[in-house]
Amino acid sequence: MMDIMKRIYMDHSATTPVDPRVVDAMLPYFTEKFGNSSSLHSFGQEAAEALSMARGHVADSIGAREEEIIFTSGGTESDNLALQGVLSREPGKRQHIITSVLEHPAVLSTCDFLKSIGHDVTYVPVSSEGIVDVGDIERAIRDDTVIISIMHANNEIGTIQPIEEIAKIAKDNDVYLHTDAVQSVGKIPVDVDQLGVDMLSISSHKLHGPKGVGALYVREGTSLTPVIFGGGHESGLRPGTENIAGIVGFAKASSIAKERLGTDPARMGRLRDALIKKVFNTIDDVRLNGHATQRLPNNANLSFRHVEGESMLMLLDIAGIAVSTGSACSSRSQHASHVLDSIGLDPDYIHGSIRISLGRENTMDEVDYLAEALQETVAKLRQISSPVEC
Amino acid sequence: MMDIMKRIYMDHSATTPVDPRVVDAMLPYFTEKFGNSSSLHSFGQEAAEALSMARGHVADSIGAREEEIIFTSGGTESDNLALQGVLSREPGKRQHIITSVLEHPAVLSTCDFLKSIGHDVTYVPVSSEGIVDVGDIERAIRDDTVIISIMHANNEIGTIQPIEEIAKIAKDNDVYLHTDAVQSVGKIPVDVDQLGVDMLSISSHKLHGPKGVGALYVREGTSLTPVIFGGGHESGLRPGTENIAGIVGFAKASSIAKERLGTDPARMGRLRDALIKKVFNTIDDVRLNGHATQRLPNNANLSFRHVEGESMLMLLDIAGIAVSTGSACSSRSQHASHVLDSIGLDPDYIHGSIRISLGRENTMDEVDYLAEALQETVAKLRQISSPVEC
């Protein structure tokens, strides 16, 4: 095995390193321009201007208008604001949500909560390639359906959903459409008008911005109530002193990500495809989860028969490579991924899945190194596990 | 008027500059130790360790245990989690909250919301010095009372409430006690056991930490439901990828603030008292709002007859001094402060109120300069306003 000093990070769907230019953009807002944007004095006005500029940049990056961006503390809160915000407009009235089995826990747990207080939720299934059937969504619509929430790109298997088509159905039926675009923004072009969505969630730390910041795009005219209450910040939808440094960093990261869309996706796609080819050439009994083409360019979710994911992850970690089993959020739990479950993956494979999510800094050398390490890792674990002597 | 180049910041109750040592502590967590604390690999474990260390430091600063700290996105969210979290345990059941007329909008608006969905709220009044009557709270308790929420120190007039006494009543009646300590932590000693509270809200940016981070102290055994839903972070009470850099900064700021409690309060009290003395010696028709002694050492809330607060603030800003009218949150609105209203301030004075909130860096020279500037400002505005020629 090649010897390296540097650790290799290939878990960019879990989180990303902050771009040094983003840190530079943030720094003045900690110690110098530290005002509260609600304050009338010059310190406050500096903050208010930074906030407005940042809002413009984030809006730009997804083809929205400044007033349509509500800053939040991250993707989870954005998802909650979209779903709870629509459902809470009429307290006590039973309403219906359509979502998919493949959503992130931020959407699924929120739906579970909404169900627990009396609402109805339809979870549409996905194909064995991890794509929802638009017809299923159409058929699920009822008179009391108020919102459809389907993620743009999946965090585990990287599949991209047909949001444009779903948007037509939503519009025809006068139902709101929300999409969790936490994994897609910055990885592939995302334009709110092209997608036709009413709401869209973004998380800064997935696109080389700081953690603890995100946004919900809310199309003008969308009626929403807040989830948390306080002073009237963020058009009354998200009170609390704004995290100016974080927001400025998020905005800078959004702008950089947008610029890089011209080259990054193609480059990552090449690395990813090379990796898949090498793995299939050198390891038996392996599967690529998700869709062959309708997927994020940086995602490879692979399952190996008779190998357990956490053990693989740890051996790779010892070899200096960071990857993930399924989603970061479920790494600690022993449950098989609900996403891999939902695509009906063979039980012999489901526990042996790892997600490799490439980033800007990854190179072909690193991909080669990973492929080699994977080969050794799988061989070693199969030697420990296989019921027949190998 | 003395000529200065440096701007003078005296609005520390609105927000504070981040301590440079706090920024230094945060920096590695943007670009190097950027992992997601849920990830099993070494990047994730670095983050998880930092998170655990930080939790310990924040806990230490208020005499709590690590497991009792729930990180949030700030004071507003902490207040919401405490109140909504207790009331939502039994959806649909009408319950009763006791709070005061003097709370921050983060508590008042949350109570308004809880009222709107069917709960009952008693807002106890305050004395003309801005202190609640413990007897009023006791008398307000009913069979269906589940929580009392009284702020530790007020953000506008700096009054400190008798939380220890309220805690006895809460305990005797088996009702939870929450206190919004956003303004007191870091300014005066705060110990959760000494106060006897079940929950306590903190906000990082009020104590020289970064914005967008806060905590809710939740005493072991307190039963609470989340407000936002997702992956199981923060004991399931606050999902979303943790803002490690922000949390590390918050923890560092908490530790520094705790260390400085030995000297800061006394020093600020001296500056504040000198300021008040100078103002009363040089300006007629002025009042000090709040309590003479039961108040934060860094707060002076002054009202001037026949002068309007925003105009005063702007003239002071032009002179290079940042102060506030009432709370930062209401600076933009034309409404008189609900806090000044609640202490029954004379209408001739209520619109002419400014809040001076001192910080670590303020000096006696700056206080002198402010006193002079105030004298000129008030004279100038009275000359414009007074119905009789001066």
Next chain:
Amino acid sequence: MYSKKIIEEFTNPKNVGIIEDADGVGEIGSTIDGDVITVYIKVDDDVLKDVKFKTFGCVVAISTSTMVTQLAKGKTVEEALAISNEDVQDALGGLPKGKDRCSGFALDALHKAIEDYRNKS
């Protein structure tokens, strides 16, 4: 958030004062609301020879007061009545959003002063 012009007018207001023998006086607002604007006019041959004000109020109240008095001074009564809220705001380089509540008060006070003058004469 305030335009340069507003800050300039606010910090150096013209026409502050009382006209002891005013031909018309108009007052608007109350100390409870937090804005009191009083406009005094001296009229000679249908022309506003002098216009003065006293204002207890916020930055907008003070800067619109001084601007209204400047715009009105030297105009005929009819011309002064034709001054619009927009004219005042334009002369101030625009008002920040959410601050238009009291933007018309100074003009209202001028109108009241003219009414008072007409009632008297």
Next chain:
Amino acid sequence: MYSKKIIEEFTNPKNVGIIEDADGVGEIGSTIDGDVITVYIKVDDDVLKDVKFKTFGCVVAISTSTMVTQLAKGKTVEEALAISNEDVQDALGGLPKGKDRCSGFALDALHKAIEDYRNKS
């Protein structure tokens, strides 16, 4: 979060393998649950002369498997049965919180193997 000892045992497991002519075999778990541990024992004069395992599973499953086989090897059947889950965890330097679900599986598999041996003999 894993102790050094766990990582060491996990990366260099001892006693991996199958005993073709085992006196007892114990298997626990299923591929659906994500852990399958099989323990093979060779008994001679009431002493576990050889203990081997095959484990499909997570870090804890593998490291407890190798530790259980090491602890059991050379012990009498009675002594082997007396090995407790705590003994295994202590020998591994402790398990991280929330990871104890499968910590007892390897021991269970050993017990099953001993049961199998006793049933046979």
